[in-house]
Amino acid sequence: MGVEPKQLHVVFFPFMAHGHMIPTLDIARMFVAHEGVKTTIITTPRNAPTFTKAIEKTIKSGASSINIELFNFPAQEAGLPEGCENLEQALGPGTMDKFFKAAAMLRNQLEQFLEKTRPNCLVADMFFTWSTDSAAKFNIPRLVFHGHSFFALCALEIIRVYEPYNNVSTDMEPFILPLLPHEIELTRSQLAPDLWKYKESEYKKRNFAIKESELKRFGVIVNSFYELEPEYADFYRQKLGRRAWHIGPVSLYNRNIEEKIQRGKQVSIDEHECLKWFNSKKFNSVIYICFGSTIHMIPPQLQEIAMGLEASGKDFIWVVKNDDDLGGFEDRIKGKGLIIRGWAPQILILEHDAVGAFMTHCGWNSTLEAISNGVPMITWPMFAEQFYNEKFVTQILRIGVPVGAKRYTTAPSLEDVVNQHDIEKALREIMEGNTADGRRYRAKEFKKLARKALEEGGSSSSDLSALINELRCLST
Template sequence: MASPSPPPHANTTDRKTNPAKLRVFFIPFFATGHLIPMTDLAVLFAGNPRVEATIVVTPSNAALISATISRSSNPIRLLTYPFPSVGLPAGIENLATASPSESHLIYAAVDLAHQSHEALLRRHLPDALVADIPFFWAAAIADELGIPRLTFHAVGVFPQLIMNNLFRIRSEIANSGSDNTVVTVPGLPGKQIRIPRRELPQFLVSEDHMSESWARMKEAQLRAHGVVVNTFCGLEPEYCEMYRKVDAKRAYFVGPVALSLYGSDPKGGGLRGCNSGSHVDCLTWLDRWEVGSVVFVCFGSWCHFSPKQLAELALGLEESGRPFLWAVRGDRASAAEEWIPEGWEERVKAKGMVIWGWAPQVAILGHTAVGAFMTHCGWNSVLEAASSGVGMLTWPLVFEQFINERLVVEVTRSGARVWEGGRRSEREEDSELVSREVIRRAISRFMETGGEGEKAREKAKELARMAKEAVEEGGTSRRNLDHLIEDLINARGHV
């Protein structure tokens, strides 16, 4: 069927500029964990000479990806639109920069972005659209414009399938008793997965903004051209197979996108690479240590520990006696006032290093000195650890991270929990304080010769081998990316 004529107010200049190239627009969600992999995906698309890639973001988020775009050898176009007015201070346009009390306003901005997205798409008329999962309205706009729309997922298929299956029984979950109730996930292949209710994302337990929009997001996804996921088949094979059958017309598993572009190059990758002297210093510091001896600690761009918990973590790292590299949100000045234990910095300076703010995680995980990664189990972190062959000490905090942890600990067995048996919760106020002694024991147990950490590292190395093969010429992720671009080229004018 021929593509419908553009509406009278549309500007068709962009389409006429270079009709030979497939013009693909990418619209990421307002979170660094989504923004980075989608930018990497756009760079991969732009590596094909038949494609012109354009990233559509708000001004502050554009600044976050400027280094990645400028370093890319493939030209990337950038379009900006104003961040919706929701009462946030100027420049706060991302979950990573919003405070916990402001995060709900970021989600409020999602719905208000609809009009800006529609105006941009009608004005520029791209040939294809890759839109992040929260922007469900993109499917209807793409249908009207006669272009294929793909949903982008920054998390893997294992957590997606689990959340989908639990969403269908959320009324049972909500009425199942106390938060200690353990929920068995129905309809999964392979190992049975069981999760306490208190560790589930809130939209599966009670009504909130996400529970109201989840059905609309999934409906839009199922009617779209397909889904692009930052994962690789070797990490979650039986789940990828199931996902193709139940959650998309077409599914393209193209990850790990960071590995495709940069490997573990410490100087590459914009936000993923070393952009300052302190970042280079941390790699030089790692050079001092023996292979597999250092514990790397990082809880992502959006985590908020209490001052008391940060102090316990600091003391637990010290008492473990292991060399550690710790990436801490915020700045040292405020931390010194709020939580750094007296004399701690002086006591650990021989064995510990703290990076304040952003850390070049890919480069750090790729360093041979790193033997363990204490992580919140955000999907990017799980992928990057798997790509680097580093075993994980898991400490999930919010949303799907408790689900991701089960892939790491129970399915791939490439990691171990920091603590078992305590009260863990997706709501920080309901989670118990993790003591320095628990942290010390977890590190010691994981790093000892012949212990659980050694087995986890062996599994992680196997995942790293499969990840590398996936993104190489002829690998599953490379073939998926090539097929995706070819499918979009063939669909041009026939949607």
């Protein structure tokens, strides 16, 4: 008789934002699919619903349990309104710093929990930089989850160490990122202003703390797969000397319709209505437009998108915020377009045969979900590492067309508005002609590789097994 594997307890501590919580839940479910692994997800009361439905489903499927541990979020102590527990509620310039301050106040609760439960591993979000020291107090290995690609991790580190933005005299003058396997150019306008404008800033301090804690931690979990970015997986591990395991694309772990619909918030459209609309459309004919959960478009920009869509004549599905005013646009495009207000079942949409392209803000979750479903992209980055992801999609993978966004901004103004002609041009370029066919062919090849990576013996499946085995060895 074989020896039963020792029970392994892995604790996940995602940052309180949907772009961080959703992939963390997928990863926790991937861990518990391995025999003898149990997991706990730490979150706050108002963020718990993101996890509970999916967890009930996992338990019904017969997998080991995923437990939820609730921490009180000290919103008011940090100067935030009561009930403000998610980054999406705190996107203003001053408010965001208060939110990070409140998140740092969770340290005591984490240490009490670790002391009491003594798990075998803590997988903590990159923003919880202090958690490395907290875990070390109890001799618990800490893994970092960034939610970035290998390419973005490499680019961010090269920029931090070499500061190539100091070699140019204007914000629009391009500079090259040294040492990377490809020649990648950026401009200062595409970087966070706090990075290059000021000697000291909260952003710089946070960045430095993230890198410091990354160097002291046990390793890094990356939501990517080796075949997508082999040169950057090697560069990160060999040239930058980081220990890392690629275990993605984690979204592909959602296999049935129910799992795909329950991912994230309550969807704002009936899936049958959505699929019925799609089924009336031709193969590869629809453009899906969605800018993620933290981006707000100003009214003049919404109008330019609407006019660009009308002028292009393409069928589309567009996800907007509940309070976005589109004028009479919705009445004019009946049959041609579908407007979803609120949260959309993104994976369900991207995997539909009718979808021919995705206009995206280039958040890594959305980007990888498009890659996993073989969908070319119109890239429209705004902030965070989105400009790096645009370079990766358009220049390295060559499966995207940039819309022409020039400036890093968390609060778009009139000078950031992309006009309807540039939008229409990008819509046509992604959908028409031989180069569009070439992009689509490459995207479909990456889709095949993504699925293969998660199969038994595939690169991501093997990396996850190797990580779990290493954690088991450490715990004996």
